[in-house]
Amino acid sequence: MSARTVLFIAEPQSVTGIFPTLQKAGLQAGLADNLTGALGFIKKSSPCLVFCRPELQGFDAKSFLTQAQSVEGFPPVVIFSASGSAEQATEYLELGARDYWIEPLVWEKIKLVLPEPEPEPEPEPAPTVSPKSAAAAPSTPSKFQIIGRHNAVLRVLALARQVAGSKATVLISGESGTGKEMFARYLHHNSTRTDKPFVAINCAALPEHLLESELFGHEKGAFTGAINRKLGKFELADGGTILLDEITEMDLGLQAKLLRVLQESEFDRVGGVETVNIDVRVLATTNRDIETTVKEGKFRQDLFYRLNVIPLALPSLKERGDDVILLAEYFTNKFTATYGLDRLAFAEDAKKWLMSYDWPGNVRELQNLMERAVLLAGQGPIQTKHFLMGDEQWTPDDLSSIDADQQAVSETAPPSTPDEALSVMPIHEMEKRLILKSLEETTGNRTRAAELLGISVRTLRNKLNEYKKQGVEV
Template sequence: MASKRILFVSRSELVSPLHAEFKAHECQAMVVDDRASALKVLEARKADIVFTLPSLPGYRAQDLLDALNQAESQIPVIVFTDKGSAEEARYYMEMGAQDYWLCPLTWEKIQAVLPRDAQAPAAPRPAARSNPREVAIVGSHPSVARVLVLAKQVAPSKATVLISGESGTGKEMFARFIHAHSGRESAPFVAVNCAALPEHLLESELFGHEKGSFTGAISRKLGKFELATGGTLLLDEISEMALALQAKLLRALQEGEIDRVGGVETVKVDVRVLATTNRNLEQSVEKGEFRQDLFYRLNVIPLRLPPLAQRGDDVLLLADFFIRRLTREYGLGALQLSTEARDWLMAHDWPGNVRELQNLMERAVLLAGAGPIRPMHFLLDGQEWSPELCEEGDSVPDAPISARPSSLSPNMTMDFAGRIPTIQEMEMHLIMKSLDSTLGNRTKASELLGISVRTLRNKLGEYRKIGLDIP
């Protein structure tokens, strides 16, 4: 059997404890700490699998994943970290990583994902695993309590569940809650956004394809049904699926078997299917936009999530929850909502639901400094931020804000040293923090800041001109 070649983009101390195992099992391990060296190894086809940290000085895992995606490389990449989060795991999996691990690395885990031989495709990708303690639904309103009771009651079954509700109400969170209490929690949870891909690509994403089945199919690819075997498959925004593909999905649900695109063999799968929609599927059925038989097959257990505006004091419970989590993530001191802020939160109609509240709290935490959080920190009604808005006795952030290595020079910090920052400094502070919180995703950062992506791009261009190292 050919020697396995493993590339680590990492600090050497995280890999060195495994050198004896690598030698004993005839594995060649290479450790680099920058993008250029990593790409040089990969371009020379000297690695069968890659393990990478999310970031190192001058390096970001997403840049490496971008380069591999553009090159249509089939080399599997696993991101590992000592301080992970579900959001970061989801981000890297969507970027194309095969998996997301927490340190320490062990030989047993590495051996399990090594390709069978140097030419074989990567082993099936297990998705991020869930634990019931990690999936907390915040809320005490009776409308939420009823949904939670029903979700927990049906979780151990294999029945399909249709979770409906407005955008931003937390449908995926409830799906993860069901998976975490299903008895399948040690198996993969795999989510597919049915609105994100055109029909032919979505079919390949769900059911996989064989080598040569279409232009660009350079190797066999396992679909989400196979990757989720033994676990749970979430079909997000199911209403956006094309009618032709709905027929193939119905067969998979009824028979428990699939056909890969271009394949000749039927594959048996054991998957619990959940689906979400922000539309009224019954109306879609009446309009001929959604198959009636598929609707009945999905709607075995219907869960309807209430909009945030109808959840009463849950608004404040969620706000406090997000504030505690965000201050912990940013390393800030405890923050409290002022009475005026609480009154405003309770009076707002929340068209964006829980997602809107979460983004608003992140903005407020970044602006409030030592607090308390006031309505002015929400940047309401197109209000532009200015430190001059701070009331007497309020503080502005005066702790050094270390920028991400990918966004600023490693030596670049923002230290206001107790002084009132300029508007330009505060603006830069907010932009860099928003990019940091969204892992460099400019679209999400611009949504958080309430500006357009074009405006954000222009601002970053201005920062480059004054010498900041921004990719």
């Protein structure tokens, strides 16, 4: 396969420093300093990626993007700038730019947006590949790509790109299920720390004394059961990024210790006498109104100011308009590929329902619903009844069309235990069984159990406390 080419539309002094790194990676670099030269190079050399610097004198980057949109097969364009704003980034993205970066250009970021190389053509078609197999392998987007075209998302995404390369703390707020952790990982993987650790910890999952040990580590003998020194999450994240999920659930006493870490970049292990110095970028998330929490005295004001250097407020799914359909199609393609199925279309009634639903669980709820719909739709198209929002949507004809093999399995393989049998019981009893079963399957890991159930760790903890009062051993 011949070497792939990357085109830079910029002043030579702003980009040539990266050329040796590209060559080591097996890439060729092209350079153009005007519109005619850029379009001619693209037509002749077919680069896989274009980097465009809008400050280039005599070059109109917006006009270039507009022309690019009318050319089939035009390579993706990344805008990079010495300075910029969220408004500028949004404008370029709406014109079709693949991304918007703040200088400098670094290989760690470039390699994340390079398209996968096209495979060499086979001399003859492989006879073992069926049309169904080919259709079941859609292109896979980047793991940390944010899906959305609505302005509310583009504004947040533009700001995230602008600050990704800095060390500034970022406070990501939004309702449960809006994708706060995904944005945190996006920030890390678009920073210069992308090859360093990304460590996440849920502040609601552990009581104060255990959370302190998890964050800062402990020395041998610091407390009963501390038989060895343990490194905390901050030390494990040294050089990289730490995500403090559900930060508003942290105890006030521990908040004071966290403030010292943010201000001084140092801490003491539990039971330790030596100060540990670290270089960690801190991101935090919350689904609460944190300013109200501060006024109520449940969260330190000075810590809030220290965390809120860059605020990212994520919109709820119901505020994102047509993004609902865009995300539904994305998740549908993802799950059809996962389960080896043909791609599925949406019936008009399903699209109307998706757009009219309130989505209290946001993107997470949509993702779970699309997995269910893919499994129930069979050959498609996906209809409203496949969302299973009510038994009245299913008729005897629908039920009789379930795959015959699945019927045979259900007829010949009775439940191995009573817990696996479906029986009529009160909702609260079924809920309790599901919660206890999830803890059993995760060997007591409450965070993982809560993820499986689609609830917060705090909700799970409250339920378990309720069961303890009923005499249930948990």
